[in-house]
Amino acid sequence: MNWSIAAERYDTPDATALRRDYYDEVASRYWGRPATAQEIDEGLTDDGVERLLHPTGAFVVGRYEGTAAACAGLRVVDADTAELTRVYVRPAFRGSGGGGLLLAAIEAAARDLGVKEIRLDTRNDLVEARALYAGHGYEEVPAFNDGQYAEHWFAKTL
8 A cells, every 4th residue: 555644734735736736627627628827726715725624624635655646625514514525636646545545534533523424515527526435435415505516415424
């Protein structure tokens, strides 16, 4: 196993680069064209990332053979519920097991925070993400929000 997953602040250089890559990919897919640097900057402005710190959440970075390759965040909603967010594995590292390790690390962080259920929303075009969640025990559930980009909703009881 060449992966290591560890808690990390969202604003370290590696975490920031991963969050930028995440936003670049999801925005580019949505718009059907490459996102510009300005659009990425705007998308990351006031995005609530500061809540991804204890006690309101968590953030983890995955490294493959020492290279920052993946990230995931958790945002506490209430005493029993948290939302999974910013799950990203750089394309060159997909299929190598990092996604499942990210989910396991986030689930452990959620348990440490007393969370009993993790939920998330995602889009139709993020097929890799939907497969990852379904393959790790997340089940599709009725909509729990009306987010602009929400087309599928998942939850997992811890």
